[in-house]
Amino acid sequence: MTRRTRFAVGGALLVVAVAVALPAAVMAGPDGTASVQFGNADRGSTGDVGPGIVLHDASPNAQFNLVPGTAVVAAGGIVTFTVGVAGSPSNKTVPHQVAVCKLGIGPDDVVIANPNAIPINDPNCPVVGPSPPSPLAVVQKQFTEPGRYLVLCNLRPHFTEFKMYGWVNVH
Numbered sequence: 001m002t003r004r005t006r007f008a009v010g011g012a013l014l015v016v017a018v019a020v021a022l023p024a025a026v027m028a029g030p031d032g033t034a035s036v037q038f039g040n041a042d043r044g045s046t047g048d049v050g051p052g053i054v055l056h057d058a059s060p061n062a063q064f065n066l067v068p069g070t071a072v073v074a075a076g077g078i079v080t081f082t083v084g085v086a087g088s089p090s091n092k093t094v095p096h097q098v099a100v101c102k103l104g105i106g107p108d109d110v111v112i113a114n115p116n117a118i119p120i121n122d123p124n125c126p127v128v129g130p131s132p133p134s135p136l137a138v139v140q141k142q143f144t145e146p147g148r149y150l151v152l153c154n155l156r157p158h159f160t161e162f163k164m165y166g167w168v169n170v171h
Helices: 005-026 155-160
Strands: 033-038 047-050 052-054 070-073 075-083 094-100 127-134 135-144 149-151 166-171
Touching: 005 166, 033 166, 052 149, 075 094, 075 127, 094 135, 127 135, 149 155
Parallel strands: 033 075, 070 166
Antiparallel strands: 047 052, 075 135, 094 127, 094 149, 149 166
């Protein structure tokens, strides 16, 4: 393979890598803010997932994710966390509770003191809101120190069973 061919192939791979990675992270807007959606009721197919709860996503993957998985803001920026989405009465949304962990905490570091309780309540991952957990709420958090912050749903089954967490990168 010639040097020119290697350079062209390397450049093409870089373009593909950026195209794949960029949708996973949302850069801050011009006002230094970003938004993260807790749960997405508009994906999947309709089905019962629990007593009296019919979700748009029978699997229920869409209800237990953060979109985007990574938000990026500058130091001093604000992230708005929207819990649930408005929908028809037959499409009930699942309650969530936003917790933002201290710098350096990863998913494996989260301490679940009482595995029988629903809330995690790790002191290193304080709850931002809503309190009590709600299927529809908007909470905000300002990030002043640069670093990578773990954001999770403070409801144990959502975090442990569905891996409902994401990241805020602060530059």
